[in-house]
Amino acid sequence: MTSEDASKFIAYILRHAPESIGLRLDAQGWAGIEALVAGAVAAGRDLTTADVLHAVDSGAKKRYELSADGLSIRALQGHSTPQVSRSFEAIAPPPLLFHGTATRFLASIRAQGLLPGSRQHVHLSADEATAVLVGQRHGKAHVLRVDAGRMHAAGHVFHRAENGVWLTAAVPPEFLFLP
Ligand code: HQG
Numbered sequence: 001m002t003s004e005d006a007s008k009f010i011a012y013i014l015r016h017a018p019e020s021i022g023l024r025l026d027a028q029g030w031a032g033i034e035a036l037v038a039g040a041v042a043a044g045r046d047l048t049t050a051d052v053l054h055a056v057d058s059g060a061k062k063r064y065e066l067s068a069d070g071l072s073i074r075a076l077q078g079h080s081t082p083q084v085s086r087s088f089e090a091i092a093p094p095p096l097l098f099h100g101t102a103t104r105f106l107a108s109i110r111a112q113g114l115l116p117g118s119r120q121h122v123h124l125s126a127d128e129a130t131a132v133l134v135g136q137r138h139g140k141a142h143v144l145r146v147d148a149g150r151m152h153a154a155g156h157v158f159h160r161a162e163n164g165v166w167l168t169a170a171v172p173p174e175f176l177f178l179p
Contacts, residue, residue, distance in 0.1 A: 003058060006051040009040070011063060014075040016118075018083060021045075029074035029084040030067060062163040077161040080118040088159030088167060095149035097124040097166050100135030103142045110178055114144075114171035121159070121167035124148070145177040 001009065013036065018025050021039030025031050033052050040047035052073060056064045064073055079086065099114055099122070114122045125131040128143055135141030151171065152158060159167045 100131035
């Protein structure tokens with residue numbers, strides 16, 4: 001596998017479908033690297049321990065974390081698998097956060113606000129440039145501004161993953177500055 005393919009495959013397994021290679025994650029998302037590699041190989045994928053360690057170190061996004069003993073790996077955020085229920089500390093957000101989306105989702109977002117979809121949280125960015133990149137993954141990007149300060153004052157809970165991504169359960173439309 002190329003390192004890009006390996007990183008995508010590891011993201012899919014650790015966030016969405018560990019059971020597809022017979023892997024069990026703990027509630028905080030950790031998997032043994034040996035078990036991850038063995039499961040992948042048994043499923044016919046050409047994944048090595050070196051590929052896994054490279055995925056942790058490479059990329060600007062810092063998607064993964066290695067355990068202190070170096071034997072386990074987890075994805076920092078973005079999970080949909082019910083095996084994982086990471087407990088993130090609640091912290092106060094900055095007054096303004098950003099969400100990158102695609103223009104074709106705007107009508108639905110105007111009606112429903114931001115929903116987590118299959119993930120466990122809505123993902124928000126601290127800066128506009130990052131939000132543009134997130135939105136571009138889906139099509140023609142549109143960056144929404146989120147009134148995080150007012151949401152927090154209204155009792156909505158926010159978390160920040162170790163890689164700087166902000167998380168919240170959902171964003172009702174009244175907290176979005178919509179076009
Ligand atoms: C949209 C990447 C219609 C939402 C990124 C988004 C991020 C709605 C899409 C992380 C909606 C879900 C997450 C509504 C939300 N109606 N569409 N009511 N509410 N949406 O991929 O935030 O590369 O699940 O705007 O960097 O794009 O994976 O979420 O367009 O941090 O490490 O539904 O994934 O990181 O898409 O991205 P996603 P996201 P990685």
